[in-house]
Amino acid sequence: MRIHVATDHAGFEYSKELIAHLTEAGHDCVDHGPTEYDALDDYPSFCIRAAQAVVADQQAGVMALGVVFGGSGNGEQMAANKVEGVRAALVWNEATAALAREHNDANVIAVGARQHSSEEMLQLIDTFIATPFSGEERHTRRIQQIFRFESAGELVD
Numbered sequence: 001m002r003i004h005v006a007t008d009h010a011g012f013e014y015s016k017e018l019i020a021h022l023t024e025a026g027h028d029c030v031d032h033g034p035t036e037y038d039a040l041d042d043y044p045s046f047c048i049r050a051a052q053a054v055v056a057d058q059q060a061g062v063m064a065l066g067v068v069f070g071g072s073g074n075g076e077q078m079a080a081n082k083v084e085g086v087r088a089a090l091v092w093n094e095a096t097a098a099l100a101r102e103h104n105d106a107n108v109i110a111v112g113a114r115q116h117s118s119e120e121m122l123q124l125i126d127t128f129i130a131t132p133f134s135g136e137e138r139h140t141r142r143i144q145q146i147f148r149f150e151s152a153g154e155l156v157d
């Protein structure tokens, strides 16, 4: 699996730890930055680039997911979700990590680096990556409703 990773200063150390962990596990990680710690950097461009790469890979038939870190993960999730085709989920425990994939087919996970130990962070992301989308009709239908609004402004009941 290719994993696109982005952060800001708040998740800088965790992002490097995650990339080492996932690479060791055999994943192909792409680091979208930042390349060095800067306490004043801004997360949107890093997260948007990672989100764009996830969509581009998926459209090309490459199995890919994204991870965005911040202090809370809130803004990072918001930024990633501005990219058409991205379903970014803010995850804070094992259940939300699994449900993001099972019910929402999320292709980007947002994690608050200041909210979790590094062990928790790795576990949340491992769970997210390992959990498949259920494929159930009701979940597929709802995801398609989101996409129709996102791509064409159509509201479907």
Ligand SMILES: O=C(CO)[C@H](O)[C@H](O)COP(=O)(O)O
Binding pocket: 008, 010, 011, 039, 043, 069, 070, 071, 072, 073, 074, 075, 076
């Ligand atoms: O989580 C975040 C956005 O949702 C950022 O990481 C957080 O706002 C950064 O805070 P600061 O600039 O005070 O270090």
